[in-house]
Every structure is written in structure tokens, then in C-alpha cells.
Amino acid sequence: MTGSDESPTFRLAYVPGATPAKWVRIWNERLPEIPLALVAVPAAEASGVLRAGDADAGLVRLPVDRAYFSAIPLYTETTVVVVPKDHLITAVDEVTLDDLADEVLLNPLDDVFAWDRPPGEAAFERPATTEDAVELVAAGIGLLIVPQSLARLHHRRDLVHRPVVDAPRSDVALAWPEEATTDMVEDFIGIVRGRTVNSSRGRKAAAPEPAGKSGAKSGAKAGDRRTSTGAKTAGRNPGGKSGVSKGAKRRKPRRRA
Known part of the structure; x- marks a missing residue:
């Protein structure tokens, strides 16, 4: 994303026959503050549009140049x-x-x-x-x-x-320039991969707790364990035999018949 004052827009190119509607709907639900603009392109021109920076990612037909593009195959058509x-x-x-x-x-x-x-x-x-x-x-x-x-x-x-059962088939993929893997591209990757909004691999995932807080909690838990262990062993003699508390009553010995 650029440092301009304009609101960021995610531009998704798509070739004829590709159906981005489901993913666009999920994007609009999760990221309503970032508009998604669809860019219709002929299949033969999709790579050129992405190389020129006229779209951030695209639903394209394989193959693409894997030395330049990252690609996630989505489905194979009949x-x-x-x-x-x-x-x-x-x-x-x-x-x-x-x-x-x-x-x-x-x-x-x-x-x-x-x-x-x-x-x-x-x-x-x-x-x-x-x-x-x-x-x-x-x-x-x-x-x-x-x-x-x-x-x-x-x-x-x-x-x-x-x-046509033995004809070649066409694979549709999500592709983007590997060197331009922005936060918005990562967000869209998460959507097409079916990740939830709280997925640990998504950009929107909760940040890890600061080390200080985590250490404090760990120390508290360790202290709780020590206290608990001490409570269990408090009534034992050094020899390991159970002691008797001061207020406990002793049973009277039974009389023999």
C-alpha cells in the first residue's frame, strides 16, 4: 500500500468465465473500509495487466510465468x-x-x-x-x-x-506479482483459502501478548502450582508419614469382648 492520503483500493483482475462474486462478498463483509474494484481483462492480457501494476491480483488461467508470479490453483474446468x-x-x-x-x-x-x-x-x-x-x-x-x-x-x-472427456482442461488460479505481495493481497489469499477472520495466518489475527504480561501470567501460574503443592504436603512429616492436626479427635480404643 502507498503512503498517499487516498483510501486504499484492492484491484482484482478476472478473465472471462472466472466467477469472483463469492470472494468479493466475503471481502466486503470483512473489509468494508477497503473497496474492491473488479477489472475485467481478456485471458491473454491478464499477465500484462498484473505486470503493469494495473491490478493487485487476478483470477487467471494457467499457465503463468512462475519466475515472476505467485499462483494458487483454485479449480479445473470441464x-x-x-x-x-x-x-x-x-x-x-x-x-x-x-x-x-x-x-x-x-x-x-x-x-x-x-x-x-x-x-x-x-x-x-x-x-x-x-x-x-x-x-x-x-x-x-x-x-x-x-x-x-x-x-x-x-x-x-x-x-x-x-x-469432451479427453480434451485439455483449463485451470483457474489466483495470481499476483511475487514482489508485490501486499497486506491486501494477503487478505484476499486468506479469503480464497477459506481462512476465518481470526485465523492465525491472517493479517487480522490477534497480536501476541507482550512478553511482560505473558511472563507475569506464567509466574502467577507457577506460583499457584507451588502454593497448591505446598498445601498438599503441609500436613506431612519429614519422614513422609501423615501428621495429625492439633484439633483432631482421637478415637477411643475398642474394648475387647
């Missing part, structure tokens, strides 16, 4: 193929890449998969965005393989999607 509602694929629950080998598959310029070789038959040209590709699927030009969150983000009533 990969699906988006098809028209009347396509034959809708008759099955899931498909393989081999099932799509004879299909025209659209490969948008913002595709999040690093294909060695895109499956299926290549379209005449690459759409500029995933959103454009979805429109082409609806027009019957081809099919589209995407993470499930993107299929839901660009949902249309005339399209459906099915899981």
Missing part, C-alpha cells in the same frame, strides 16, 4: 463442445476428440487452449473472439470447444454443450 440444438451430438451425454474428427471446429484468436494441433477440420478463418465463434456455431458454420464457464457465459437458447 471442457465442452458447443453445438446447435439439433446436432447429432445432443443425443449423447459426452464425446471424445475422435468423435469430433470430421467436424469443422472453430478456433478463435482468444482460445484458452494451447493446442499442438487443433482437433477436427479447420474453419476457413479464425474468429476474433470466443463470442464471435459462438455466433458462428449458431449459424451452423462449425462447432466450438471451450471451458464450460465460457459456454455458460455465452449461452444461447439455440445451442447446447456436451463434455
Whole structure:
């Protein structure tokens, strides 16, 4: 955080399909004095935004440069193929890449998969965005393989999607520049890791007691133990046999019958 008089703001970048809503709600409940600003960025530009300091952390798609960024993997998405509602694929629950080998598959310029070789038959040209590709699927030009969150983000009533069981998958992570691990970044890390507000690893955790107070308490407890021990042994003779207090009554000896 800077030393300016302005109120600090935590800036969280997020790529299409990422869903920060739950974590934003928890942040607002725990840290209402620090606004959280969401920064929507294309997946390919997320690293650049973080490097430039235009966001403090981001929900990004892996991989990222681990020499520069720290990253906490959050979840792995199911990969699906988006098809028209009347396509034959809708008759099955899931498909393989081999099932799509004879299909025209659209490969948008913002595709999040690093294909060695895109499956299926290549379209005449690459759409500029995933959103454009979805429109082409609806027009019957081809099919589209995407993470499930993107299929839901660009949902249309005339399209459906099915899981592709052997396709690459996309991992979503929280990432930030390692050298810029601020208190606010630590706070957000605690939230995504599910730590409670009083967690010992969180910035908001209670500070340890000063050594003087702790020592005083320890001394008092030690004194209590000594007093207690002394009370237990007060009625014993040096030889170890129990003594009899002065006011105790002695029993009369029984008479023999």
C-alpha cells in the first residue's frame, strides 16, 4: 500500500468465465473500509495487466510465468463442445476428440487452449473472439470447444454443450506479482483459502501478548502450582508419614469382648 492520503483500493483482475462474486462478498463483509474494484481483462492480457501494476491480483488461467508470479490453483474446468440444438451430438451425454474428427471446429484468436494441433477440420478463418465463434456455431458454420464457464457465459437458447472427456482442461488460479505481495493481497489469499477472520495466518489475527504480561501470567501460574503443592504436603512429616492436626479427635480404643 502507498503512503498517499487516498483510501486504499484492492484491484482484482478476472478473465472471462472466472466467477469472483463469492470472494468479493466475503471481502466486503470483512473489509468494508477497503473497496474492491473488479477489472475485467481478456485471458491473454491478464499477465500484462498484473505486470503493469494495473491490478493487485487476478483470477487467471494457467499457465503463468512462475519466475515472476505467485499462483494458487483454485479449480479445473470441464471442457465442452458447443453445438446447435439439433446436432447429432445432443443425443449423447459426452464425446471424445475422435468423435469430433470430421467436424469443422472453430478456433478463435482468444482460445484458452494451447493446442499442438487443433482437433477436427479447420474453419476457413479464425474468429476474433470466443463470442464471435459462438455466433458462428449458431449459424451452423462449425462447432466450438471451450471451458464450460465460457459456454455458460455465452449461452444461447439455440445451442447446447456436451463434455469432451479427453480434451485439455483449463485451470483457474489466483495470481499476483511475487514482489508485490501486499497486506491486501494477503487478505484476499486468506479469503480464497477459506481462512476465518481470526485465523492465525491472517493479517487480522490477534497480536501476541507482550512478553511482560505473558511472563507475569506464567509466574502467577507457577506460583499457584507451588502454593497448591505446598498445601498438599503441609500436613506431612519429614519422614513422609501423615501428621495429625492439633484439633483432631482421637478415637477411643475398642474394648475387647
